[in-house]
Amino acid sequence: MLESLLNGLAVVLQPMNLVILLSAVFIGFVGGALPGLSGVILVVILLPVTYGMDSTSAFMLLTAIYASTVFSGLITSILYRAPGTPEAVMTSFDGYPMTQKGEAGKALGIGILSSAIGGTVGTVALIVFTPLLASVALQFSSPEFFALAVLGLTVVASLGSDLLLGLIGAMIGLFIATIGIDPVTATSRFTFGSLNLASGINLIPIIVGMFAISEVLKRAGENSSHKAMKEFRIRIFDGAVLKKIRTTLARSSLLGVGVGILPGIGASTAAMISYSEAVRWSRHPECFGKGEANGIAAPEAANNAAAMGALVPLFALGIPGSGTTAIILGAFVMHGLQPGPTFMSANGELIYAVFVGLLIVNLMILAFAKPFIAVLSRLLNVPYAALGPIIIICCVVGTYSVQNSMFDVWLMLGFGVAGYLLEKINFPLVAIILGVVLGPIAESEFRRSLAMSQGDPMLFFTRPISATLLAAAIGIVTLTLLAPLWKRHRRRVAAA
Template identity: 80%
Template sequence: MLDGLMNGFSVVLQPMNFLILLSAVFIGFIGGALPGISGVILVVILLPVTYGMDSTTAFMLLTAIYASTVFSGLITAILYRAPGTPEAVMTSFDGYPMTQRGEAGKALGIGILSSAIGGLVGTIALIVFAPMLASVALKFSSPEFFALAVLGLTVVASLGGSLLLGLIGAMIGLFVASVGIDPMTGTLRYTFGNLNLAGGIQLIPIIVGMFAISEVLKRAQGNAPHTPIKKVKIRIFDMPVIRRIRLTLARSSILGVAIGTLPGIGASTAAMVSYSEAMRWSRHPKEFGKGVPEGIAAPEAANNAAAMGALVPLFALGIPGSGTTAVILGAFIMHGLQPGPSFMINNGDLIYAVFVGLLIVNLLILAFSKPFVAVLSRMLNIPYSALGPIIIICCVVGTYSVQNSMFDVWLMLGFGVMGFLLEKINFPLVAIILGVVLGPIAESEFRRSLGMSQGDPSIFFSRPISATLLCIAITVVTLAIIVPLIKYLRKRNARLGDAHQ
């Protein structure tokens, strides 16, 4: 391993390779910060560029873009509540309220540090534990994936102060996720004869509409709270904040790596599960969504760690761990390479060059994100009457570019109006996103599990991992019902006692 790492450093630090790595980081910064542009789109766009490249250089470029895109989605999520990538959705829930309080620099510093730490932990885990983590991922089957999705959905118990609203939001998200082709039978569901819905409703129009467009509408109405910011002073190494979030960073980074290694789950799910766990471990869970450092640190550490963890099944098993790694798998095949069990043995030089490249990329994120964010944050001084239309234009272009579909743009605008109206009644929008992201995983894996057991639901509790995850989920929901009931009964008894006196 040490020899491989030394060879990797010698390859990466060659002038041309290092220049390509720097270019990839800045391309990822810009692409990830624009709402609607994701790592998948950037990797697909730059795939033809790698045709004439050496394989090692090509995959250093693609993986560096992947890593830096996952990071930079937090910038617009925190500054404008317009997540640049799906992985940054959860970051906006506490990052944007901090910006409204005039703490944009603090929020960005937490996000940058958390992203870099999560990415470094994920890369180190990738280097040291790739074979072992791949073997653990193989133990996850349909019941375990279903249980993990259910555990992620239990975060609705702590959202918006109302379990009922959280459950309604999750149900809306599950319904939206069910539109399109049935994953098991191939039949069309809820398309109402519209072929544009045959492929389902994509995540980008939902996210961009509900968070970016709804925020523009709210600001246009003139009643959205906002504190003008003249200058954003970013402090990455703020020791009091670091001491506060250190346990969250450690827990979320480890959780992100673990979830990232599970094929097909992805960094967005890791961010959501990590956010729910941070809320669960917090002594003040009701403060989440109002601007707490843990609400930024948890999803950012987890999604960057998961992005690195998603490369484990790709390299070790030949199975993509996310949408972007699926495109990278296609690039490997295009270059005549087949990831799998013998890949790390037969292509050690390439693998370790990629590993070292990812280590350096996460350090470059720490070094160059501050000046990059400082330039972007100056847009806060632009009057919102001018900035709002710019945000809408970026949202329209970004959403259209995903599938070259105007139908997606109309969907985005529709979800924007929906988000604007729901926020008027303090409805937790994140519950809808949870349902949309985790719904397809829960549905398909639930049905596969029942197929495995010939319809016997005990399969979920006869397997140790799935049983543990489901028991935790049931406990959380039960407490969410019982604790408010006990508080209500105590208050009622106290009022009755006062009345008798």
């Protein structure tokens, strides 16, 4: 393997390929930083360009763009609460409050470091364990996906804020997820005969509306809106912070790889599950959502690790792990390559060049993130009265470009108003997003599982992985609900 890696390094170090990698990182930075414009779209735009290149350079370009967009979504997420990509939604929960406290530099530093570590762990896992991980991924079928989604949903109970509002939020999210054509029976649900609702509500209009637009609305109502943000300095390596987040970094990177390799589950879901786990394992869950360092480290380490993990089933089995990798798969076919179980052995040189390319991309992210953000942060000096409308324009263009749909734009603006109003009553928006992301997985995989077993629900408990995950979910809910009662009992005993 070492020899193949060295050969790969030789290919990557060709000046032309270095230029390609560098420009890919830059394109990814810009694309990821613009709300609504995600990696999927960038890869699609650049696909035709790659037809004229040789396959190795083409895939280095596409995978590098993919990796760097997943990273750069955090910038606007932290600075303006306008997630640049769906993967960066969770990052805004603690990143933006930190910015409001005047610690934007610290927040960005944590984000950059966590991304680079997550991305590197993911890439190393990709290089070393691809065949092994791919066989693990195949152990996951519908019952396991269902159990995983249930486990993710239980975090609503431990989110710290009002449990009742959390449950309502999750229900709203689950409801939104049922809109559209039923994935199993192809019956229309809540579409009111509208074609625009037939394929359901896309995640992008919800995220961009609820977070970016609602924040602009809120700032527009504040008197201080003309005040420019303070200058900040990014510190990537900060000993004290690193000590605080190292456990989270380790856990989230591994969790990200684990979730990323599962076919059909992307980096956004990985970020969400990782954030939930960070809250769950923290000694101070009440700090999350208010500018907690671990709340940035968890989703950023996980989404970058998961983005690399999603390449595992693609390379090893020809099965895409996420939306963007599905398009990269299409690109392989157009380049005359044959994705499938023999892909790695047949195209070793290309794959190792791509691997080395990805490692270098993670280094480039670490090196170039700071100057890029420094340029970008000049925008911070622009008064919000001018910046707000620019953010809205980016949101409109980005949302439109996902499906070339004006309906999605109206939807996004609608969710913006809804998000603004819900925030006024301190409604936990994260619970809604949780429901929207995990709802479709839980529902359709539950029904697929029952179709697999001819309606026998015991299958969830006889399959070891799903049984373990479901037991964990039940245990966690019971514990979180009983904990306050136990505390009250202890207090009473102590008083007596």
